[in-house]
Amino acid sequence: MSESSLDDLLQTVFTRLFSKGRSVSSTRGKSTELIGVLLELKNPLSRLSRSETKGKLFSALGELLWYLSGSNEVDFIEYYLPRYGENSDDGKTIYGGYGPRIFRHRGHYDQLANVIELLERKSSTRRAVIQLFDGEDLFEHHTDIPCTCTLQFFVRQEMLHLHVNMRSNDAFRGLPHDIFAFTFLQEIVARTLKVKVGTYKHSVGSLHLYDVEETKAVSFIDEGFQSNIPMPPMPTGDPWPSIEVLLNVEGRIRRGEKIDIEKIDVGSYWKDLIILLLIFRESKTAGGAQVVSYLKSKLSSEIYVPYIAMRERVLKEVTKQRELFEKEGA
Structure with missing residues (x-):
């Protein structure tokens, strides 16, 4: 096949x-x-x-x-x-x-x-x-x-x-x-x-x-056949320094640390992946919609937007469930 x-x-x-x-x-x-x-x-x-x-x-x-x-x-x-x-x-x-x-x-x-x-x-x-x-x-x-x-x-x-x-x-x-x-x-x-x-x-x-x-x-x-849109090509040159930065920031994101995306010194291809990791974290938190929207605006490639839309739907459900819980608790 x-x-x-x-x-x-x-x-x-x-x-x-x-x-x-x-x-x-x-x-x-x-x-x-x-x-x-x-x-x-x-x-x-x-x-x-x-x-x-x-x-x-x-x-x-x-x-x-x-x-x-x-x-x-x-x-x-x-x-x-x-x-x-x-x-x-x-x-x-x-x-x-x-x-x-x-x-x-x-x-x-x-x-x-x-x-x-x-x-x-x-x-x-x-x-x-x-x-x-x-x-x-x-x-x-x-x-x-x-x-x-x-x-x-x-x-x-x-x-x-x-x-x-x-x-x-x-x-x-x-x-x-x-x-x-x-x-x-x-x-x-x-x-x-x-x-x-x-x-x-x-x-x-x-x-x-x-x-x-x-x-x-x-x-x-x-669902039928989808449009064939590949990921952006990885930049030429040695990728390992950028991978080291990506892995370091991933650990910080997973531990809940605050990340200033503007201060991360890495190319746009790799920064997009860091932004996606931040979006994933914020999309699991009620009230994270504004942060997700901001992060989405910082992406250099639009190929990731449909996947973020799926996470935004998850975020809306999390927010809805939290509001329902708070209302019932009141």
Whole structure:
């Protein structure tokens, strides 16, 4: 299955699951499954769904930053995905968290840095592989082990291609977030290597749609095809200093610190992502409508406006519920 945008790819995936998938049962419930699937996203920057059903920019961005920070802490990811803690063995960490496996594999190997260094030395290499799933993960029971097996990077004709291998993938919840995070990582590596972004391929052993999500998948299909508007391209040059600023400010935002967006010394592309994180925080607070409106006016790209409108609807509901509670209390 090959498409130019995430929405087109999801349309094809859900339709194929309904027409060709077979029913299976697992510990997480009944699902419809396809075995041995290869997906291709021809434009990795078209990584965001434009639909009402799957337009989940904020949680996808939060999960990406969780990876980039090298963290596997529950408190971090639950801020963006409240149910993620269900995957924890101890209530504090996620055993299968990707961040430590990418940046501190076996306690000290920075796999991403090693891959970049290898590609800089020999661009034609076939060894630029990051391993996430490990044989040791099967030795004892854990609530969560990585669904992703490997990320393999290829530089061909001055373009960086990424091929991801998954042992298992939830088509409705996991797939859109995985594609967002991995294509973003692909773009980071491409900028670091000073090459263009190539195609993205996503190979899945078991691609499945849980029965409880079928109605939502049908709603997505019924929304029809969306306009293909990619994210703005990442600026050329070394992205890591800006990523360091982004991660630092993200932590401050999550801790509730006051942030003056005008004093953050980072380019407009990265500042937009910081603004989105601020909007996410304020949209969870009754009375934050004015701040969200102000922050929205500071964005350099209009592509994010529809996602902010979704958060503004959440904010209106929060405000309405609070006013109702105060009225009843009076």
